[in-house]
Amino acid sequence: MREARTAYLFLLPSLIFFVGFVVFPMFICIFYSLTNANMNAKAATEFIGLLNFQKLLSDKTFLEALRNTFVIVLVSVPAVCAFSLWVSSAIYKLSGPVLSAFRCIFYLPVVTGSVAVTVVWKWMYDNYTGILNYVLKGAGLIEKNINWLGDSKYALWCIILILFTTSVGQPIVLYVSALGNVDATQIEAAKVDGATDFQVFWNVKWPQMMPTTLYILVITTINSFQCFALIQLLTSGGSGTNTVMYYIYYTAFKLTEQFGHFGYANAMGVILAIFIGILSAVQFKLAAEK
Amino acid sequence: MNKSELQRKGAYGVMSVVILVILAFLFMFPLYWIVTGAFKIAKEYNSVTPVWFPTVFTLDNFARLFARRTAPLWELAVPFSALFTADKTPIMLSVGPTVPAAIRWLLNTVFMAVMAMVLTCITASMAGYALAKKRFPGRALLFSLIVCAMALPKQVILIPLIKEISAMGLWDNIWSVIFPTVGWPFGVFLMKQFSEGIPGEILEAARIDGASEWRTFTTIVVDLVKPGIGALAIFTFINSWNDYFLQLIMLGSGNNYTISLGIATLQAETSIDVGILMAGATLAAIPIIAIFLAFQKYFTQGITMGAVKG
Numbered sequence: 378m379r380e381a382r383t384a385y386l387f388l389l390p391s392l393i394f395f396v397g398f399v400v401f402p403m404f405i406c407i408f409y410s411l412t413n414a415n416m417n418a419k420a421a422t423e424f425i426g427l428l429n430f431q432k433l434l435s436d437k438t439f440l441e442a443l444r445n446t447f448v449i450v451l452v453s454v455p456a457v458c459a460f461s462l463w464v465s466s467a468i469y470k471l472s473g474p475v476l477s478a479f480r481c482i483f484y485l486p487v488v489t490g491s492v493a494v495t496v497v498w499k500w501m502y503d504n505y506t507g508i509l510n511y512v513l514k515g516a517g518l519i520e521k522n523i524n525w526l527g528d529s530k531y532a533l534w535c536i537i538l539i540l541f542t543t544s545v546g547q548p549i550v551l552y553v554s555a556l557g558n559v560d561a562t563q564i565e566a567a568k569v570d571g572a573t574d575f576q577v578f579w580n581v582k583w584p585q586m587m588p589t590t591l592y593i594l595v596i597t598t599i600n601s602f603q604c605f606a607l608i609q610l611l612t613s614g615g616s617g618t619n620t621v622m623y624y625i626y627y628t629a630f631k632l633t634e635q636f637g638h639f640g641y642a643n644a645m646g647v648i649l650a651i652f653i654g655i656l657s658a659v660q661f662k663l664a665a666e667k
Numbered sequence: 668m669n670k671s672e673l674q675r676k677g678a679y680g681v682m683s684v685v686i687l688v689i690l691a692f693l694f695m696f697p698l699y700w701i702v703t704g705a706f707k708i709a710k711e712y713n714s715v716t717p718v719w720f721p722t723v724f725t726l727d728n729f730a731r732l733f734a735r736r737t738a739p740l741w742e743l744a745v746p747f748s749a750l751f752t753a754d755k756t757p758i759m760l761s762v763g764p765t766v767p768a769a770i771r772w773l774l775n776t777v778f779m780a781v782m783a784m785v786l787t788c789i790t791a792s793m794a795g796y797a798l799a800k801k802r803f804p805g806r807a808l809l810f811s812l813i814v815c816a817m818a819l820p821k822q823v824i825l826i827p828l829i830k831e832i833s834a835m836g837l838w839d840n841i842w843s844v845i846f847p848t849v850g851w852p853f854g855v856f857l858m859k860q861f862s863e864g865i866p867g868e869i870l871e872a873a874r875i876d877g878a879s880e881w882r883t884f885t886t887i888v889v890d891l892v893k894p895g896i897g898a899l900a901i902f903t904f905i906n907s908w909n910d911y912f913l914q915l916i917m918l919g920s921g922n923n924y925t926i927s928l929g930i931a932t933l934q935a936e937t938s939i940d941v942g943i944l945m946a947g948a949t950l951a952a953i954p955i956i957a958i959f960l961a962f963q964k965y966f967t968q969g970i971t972m973g974a975v976k977g
Contacts, residue, residue: 384806485694649823
């Protein structure tokens with residue numbers, strides 16, 4: 378068929394990259410998760426079945442990392458969604474330039490880049506020269522300087538806070554446009570019927586924004602699961618902030634002497650992918666029922 | 668609306684504007700702190716009582732950053748030559764003059780982001796058009812594969828990717844961070860959404876006029892999906908610029924670092940010298956923010972398109 382042949386030719390350049398650098402590694406990842414592969418190319422790779430997964434279940438560091446990852450996801454996803462919904466509702470009716478100024482400001486931490494953002498936050502959290510301790514002490518909220526990143530009581534929350542500021546940009550852009558697209562006649566009709574603002578929001582706007590909310594939930598979940606740069610640059614997984622993504626990196630690249638760690642890291646990757654898959658599926662299902 | 672309700676609304680409205688403005692300042696503060704920090708003298712950035720605005724502007728932090736390490740401005744190697752030389756180092760065709768390493772890192776970053784952007788835009792607009800407007804066996808399968816790949820954590824595949832890249836002799840080569848970015852299927856997905864909007868009659872008319880498929884694509888389709896390409900371009904550029912994890916695992920030697928990676932390494936080496944770090948962070952952040960502000964209209968359109976119609 379001519380049409381099919383043309384289509385394949387148009388797809389070819391993209392497929393070379395997609396298959397070569399996404400699909401193929403996906404399969405290697407699954408394959409390696411069943412072996413004791415090592416970064417050292419000379420070491421033999423043996424097929425060991427599900428042993429990596431069995432070992433993971435009793436690996437205390439991994440379980441702690443998994444717990445931390447879930448804390449991050451469970452705190453930051455609802456917080457990001459609620460916050461961006463509130464900000465969007467407050468700004469979407471503003472005039473063009475003001476609206477885009479606000480949108481840009483909330484997007485700034487994303488564009489600034491994780492490394493630059495992390496470097497400055499590390500300074501702001503600093504025990505001695507950090508501005509956070511100074512401001513909180515000035516406001517009388519704390520008495521003594523707190524070593525934010527060195528104390529396991531606070532470190533994970535400090536990271537969640539930074540993650541939060543770098544996560545709300547995109548949801549705000551999406552919610553602003555979704556709110557702008559809500560059918561105005563339905564809102565008018567509801568108001569004529571005497572609906573309160575909250576009722577209008579809950580019965581008219583919210584259902585129409587469901588696809589946007591779903592998309593935001595999925596991307597925020599994936600982003601939170603992948604939280605890596607913050608951990609690596611701020612605490613290196615210390616002070617109770619180890620996450621699965623950081624532990625994968627640590628296992629694959631830092632423990633070079635230990636035999637079989639590459640397969641082990643890939644097994645963690647597979648588990649992470651399964652969790653994200655399940656969560657995305659659940660979110661889709663919940664949204665479909667709404 | 669009675670009077671008390673108006674008052675309540677007014678009070679709420681004023682409150683929310685006040686909170687919004689405070690939040691806006693808080694969100695801008697880290698950037699402000701980076702840039703002002705970069706120009707502060709040591710006494711001020713090490714001060715226990717924060718100095719809100721530098722009293723003296725100094726370029727000393729930048730000077731120290733530039734003096735710290737040098738690198739040739741460019742190194743052009745024979746492609747894949749690292750696979751064949753005895754010590755696995757590539758054969759150089761041309762090596763540029765020695766400059767501060769941070770300048771080289773910036774050049775690397777710009778090259779990486781521009782290449783990733785151009786390649787992504789070309790391949791994705793072609794593939795997106797085919798997926799949206801052509802019928803062929805395997806179309807549904809391919810589309811679900813793309814959606815699945817987008818939902819999977821990108822960083823998980825990067826770990827096995829490193830073996831593949833090493834096998835190709837591309838490790839520690841700037842192309843090793845370009846290719847995986849181009850492969851990421853978000854672009855195809857986005858361009859498919861935009862291409863759905865092309866009216867079938869226009870394509871049919873072009874076909875009847877005897878235009879070849881390629882000609883139809885380059886003249887008619889590209890013109891119609893221009894906003895999509897704009898959005899994808901800026902999106903890919905920013906993502907590639909800031910994809911720290913990919914850069915971290917793929918680039919090993921100081922000369923091939925990107926600016927983000929360079930600053931991250933700097934932090935590991937000298938975390939007490941805040942001035943030099945802020946100077947580096949300024950260099951890393953300001954170009955990308957300027958580009959974002961210049962093209963933000965496209966950008967907003969792009970992220971909205973990817974979600975709402977998806």
